[in-house]
Amino acid sequence: MTFNSDFLWGGAVAAHQIEGAWNVDGKGMSTADVLTAGTYQIPRRITDGILPSEHYPNHEAIDFYHRYKEDLQLFHELGLKAFRTSINWTRIFPNGDDETPNEVGLQFYDSLFDECLRLGIEPVITLSHFEIPYNIYQKYGGFKNKAVIDLFVRFSETVMKRYKNKVKYWMTFNEINNQADAHDILVWTNSAVQFSQGDNKEEIVFQAAINELIASAKVVALGHQINPDFKIGCMMAYVPIYPATSKPEDQMAALKMMDRRFFYSDVHARGVVPSYIEHLWKQKRYSIELSDEERRILKNGTVDYIGFSYYMSGTVTTNSTSQGMPVDVYPNAAIVKNNYVQASDWGWQIDPVGLRYILNVAYERYNLPLFIVENGLGAYDKVDSDGRIRDQYRCEYLKNHIDQMRLAVEEDGVELLGYTPWGIIDIVSFGTGEMEKRYGMIYVDKDNQGDGTLERKKKDSFHWYQKVIATNGQDLTITSINP
Ligand code: BG6
DSSP: OOSOTTOEEEEEOOHHHHOOOTTSTTOOOBGGGGBOOOOSSSOOOBOSSOOTTSOOGGGTTTOHHHHHHHHHHHHHHHTOSEEEEEOOHHHHSTTSSOSSOOHHHHHHHHHHHHHHHHTTOEEEEEEESSOOBHHHHHHHOGGGSTHHHHHHHHHHHHHHHHTTTTOOEEEEETTGGGGGGOOHHHHHHHHOOOOOTTOOHHHHHHHHHHHHHHHHHHHHHHHHHHOTTOEEEEEEEOOOEEESSSOHHHHHHHHHHHHHHHHHHHHHHHSSOOHHHHHHHHHTTOOOOOOHHHHHHHHHOOOSEEEEEOOOOEEEEOOTTOOSEEOTTSTTOEEEOOTTSEEOTTOOEEOHHHHHHHHHHHHHHHOSOEEEEEOOOOBOOOOOTTSOOOOHHHHHHHHHHHHHHHHHHHTTOOOEEEEOOBOSBOOOOTTTOOSSSBOOSEEEOOOTTSOSOOOEEEOHHHHHHHHHHHTTTSOOOOGGGOO
């Protein structure tokens, strides 16, 4: 058997993309609640509070908050062994700095986890998945402020103590390295930081990130005291960068780009700031606040495993005449299309071999167990007149990635804890706010305008994945499910 008998075949979502009920039962406003809907071409916007004229797709999402029992029943039928979701900080501490937690919010996750366990599904929990209490932005300016470290630790301690006998697998910050490029929306969702004119964005992101890494290390150490059996990981977005040619400068540019993203897992896993980043801070005269005591905290709070998402690879050239998207890590570096791979309708390069590649690179770099906690194809699905959703393309995407994951385990000896494909049920897209960028194996009747019955339907991929799990990844054939 390639995969151990306890391999965690699962599915993943995040609270703000699925729960809805954004202002119900004492929940406070979060950074996700002020994100408008966008499209592939039109970016989502951050509004100044909630404006009645705007459509906020996360406010209702797919109403999992009220329908979780029905949905978990479907996950159980699918055979899921693990369900990755997040705890919405604002259900527990509506403002982030409240004196006492909201008991009704705590009870919601009690019921959710109890139901998972009753159905034999292991909850895998992210503490912060792209949503932070809005008050933390307004009052503290987000994670660039050191005061937020202990607010996050208090939230984490509260839920880790409460669910210490229900949840074993935790992750601290979702895709913490996604803010590396200082992209406005990604910095907002990761750190609740908005830039002002004249800000040195890169320096601010480094400070916010260091504060998050300290918070994470504190939570890892504390979590191990709360329950020594806890497995606490980080969560990275891994996008391997290939050099466009064998030109040495292309190779250097690829290395520099990879380092910028690896910085985060280097700190999480090794407990020290890597020398290439310390050097960069000096070179650029950044004054990042990081005391000796905080360095000790980083050292004492290294993670048990590396959780990561994998959707695509990227390619970098240093050919100055290229029409690519410039990146400033190396002279003339620009991201270009890779002609050897296809792309999704949203332009994400589909590269299954890249998954095996990054599994190898990350395992060699950290020698820690790995957990693929997101992977999947965002696609337009169509309900046929007979009610079926024939999403063979999704099965193919997943099959090709599972094949490479198998090779990484079998041929390369990578230690892999599990695989939880993204959006096991259709949810609101994080990047665009669309409902119609669907990842699920369960269809949800809702469109980009927010219209629909919210009815759930099994897609063809549901039956395919059911068989994959039942055979512990041995039978990946697709044709048999499509009579
Ligand atoms: C990851 C996030 O970046 O990718 C998820 O952790 C997100 O929250 C997923 O939904 C897919 O991205 P998108 O933009 O297609 O929803």
